[in-house]
């Protein structure tokens with residue numbers, strides 16, 4: 403696809419982030435008239451049959467894509483990941499204790515927010531390692547009576563990712579695992595046998611900002627604190643099919659288009675999330691291998707837990723950062739500046755980033771290094 407200025411650039415934003423072009427084009431084509439209804443999706447009643455069909459299809463497609471078992475509810479909510487940092491303890495903590503594994507910027511925020519609603523304990527932390535390696539689950543000091551255990555499975559800012567979900571039962575905890583999968587949702591399969599609740603904002607890997615996905619096991623509904631707003635009570639939301647109040651209709655529709663795009667992806671014999679996972683592995687390997695093979699660039703994260711989605715990296719000579727970014731923009735490679743708390747660069751290579759985009763980035767990095775040598 404091209405823009406007025408030429409070919410569409412590759413966009414490495416951490417979020418809101420690049421969308422599959424086919425999804426943007428379909429949304430554009432249907433903007434004024436969805437499916438012969440004479441209405442755009444934004445203009446429809448959420449209680450009408452047209453939006454009802456859109457919402458039911460999106461939910462069914464997400465359930466199929468992520469192989470979500472029937473005892474889990476899929477909820478379409480608002481409030482984002484940070485909203486869930488309060489909504490989860492209000493629904494799950496019963497005012498008691500909750501355990502937090504602190505691995506980077508996002509889990510730090512989750513722990514701080516939860517302290518308003520429950521006794522929030524830090525049971526493991528990688529702060530001493532500068533958030534560059536994951537604390538070994540064997541050393542987590544899990545409480546006997548925790549109402550849940552919170553883990554951020556992909557730390558977007560620090561670029562570290564759990565390659566396997568922790569098995570809390572094997573670690574001696576009976577508590578349900580809560581995962582913040584905002585920045586790698588649908589980039590890999592989820593082992594639901596280890597999860598009680600998963601939440602994530604849509605704007606990294608699924609669609610526009612404003613939609614929050616919550617996938618929650620049946621037995622965790624119905625325990626909300628008295629102070630929990632009704633619109634954020636998971637049981638109320640589930641009982642009303644995510645339509646207790648007006649859901650983010652546009653976000654659900656666009657995420658639904660993304661689910662259809664994901665289902666149609668193939669990689670060899672693989673389809674859907676398995677196909678996108680294989681592509682994500684190849685994209686991440688290309689970029690990390692290049693960085694590791696160069697003295698000009700570096701990534702400080704333990705190779706065992708490097709994120710496939712968010713790749714922070716540094717120039718050995720930080721005085722060249724501005725030149726690197728300006729050259730990247732000129733080469734059609736956008737939003738590579740690192741998060742202010744980490745510095746350097748960050749390439750977010752979510753599902754919508756094609757391999758060709760990572761190849762273009764590596765080509766630019768190689769050429770930048772060669773021209774400064």
Ligand SMILES: *Cc1c(COP(=O)(O)O)cnc(C)c1O
Pocket residue numbers: 417481482483484485508554556557558582583584585603606
């Ligand atoms: C982006 C992000 C959030 C914050 O989401 P908001 O929608 O801004 O509230 C939370 N957790 C993780 C892991 C994220 O990447």
